[in-house]
Amino acid sequence: MRRRLFLDYFKDLPDRRQRGKVVYPLEEMLLLRLLAVLARADSFIDIARFDEKKLDLLRRFRPFRGGTPSHDHLDDIFATLDAGAFRRCFVAWVAALTKTPSEVIAIDGKTLRRSYQKKDSKHQTEWAKILRVALGEKGEKPRGDDLLSTIAAAEIGP
Numbered sequence: 001m002r003r004r005l006f007l008d009y010f011k012d013l014p015d016r017r018q019r020g021k022v023v024y025p026l027e028e029m030l031l032l033r034l035l036a037v038l039a040r041a042d043s044f045i046d047i048a049r050f051d052e053k054k055l056d057l058l059r060r061f062r063p064f065r066g067g068t069p070s071h072d073h074l075d076d077i078f079a080t081l082d083a084g085a086f087r088r089c090f091v092a093w094v095a096a097l098t099k100t101p102s103e104v105i106a107i108d109g110k111t112l113r114r115s116y117q118k119k120d121s122k123h124q125t126e127w128a129k130i131l132r133v134a135l136g137e138k139g140e141k142p143r144g145d146d147l148l149s150t151i152a153a154a155e156i157g158p
Contacts, residue, residue, distance in 0.1 A: 014085060024069050028064055029077050032058055044072075045071045048074060052068060
């Protein structure tokens with residue numbers, strides 16, 4: 001049986017953008033956000049900086065033909081996502097990753113700055129708080145092989 005990878009859990013997440021105008025595919029945006037957050041990015045500015053520096057790493061998993069977007073564009077892309085649908089995908093992934101029932105996974109939703117100006121003000125940052133299991137630990141930001149180990153542990157897959 002084939003093991004399900006990170007992006008498999010988000011394949012049904014609706015992308016509300018106009019298909020013909022999409023430069024940055026949603027699966028690439030989800031992957032880069034995950035990897036940047038695992039590397040301790042706390043904002044879209046941090047994520048954009050991570051993406052610029054780690055484009056070669058990102059391209060090991062997806063083509064990223066359009067490169068990576070600016071922090072403003074990242075913010076706009078994620079603001080269009082359906083928060084409820086994203087939550088369901090995220091919880092399913094974390095539940096499978098940790099072998100924990102989805103009912104035990106706590107989601108701490110934080111409204112993004114200026115999200116009241118956008119269509120979907122319920123867009124949330126998702127965090128998993130699971131019994132003695134964490135997706136990251138406090139301390140130094142992972143570098144080089146540490147980041148690759150984290151990626152492998154999270155079963156992101158190429």
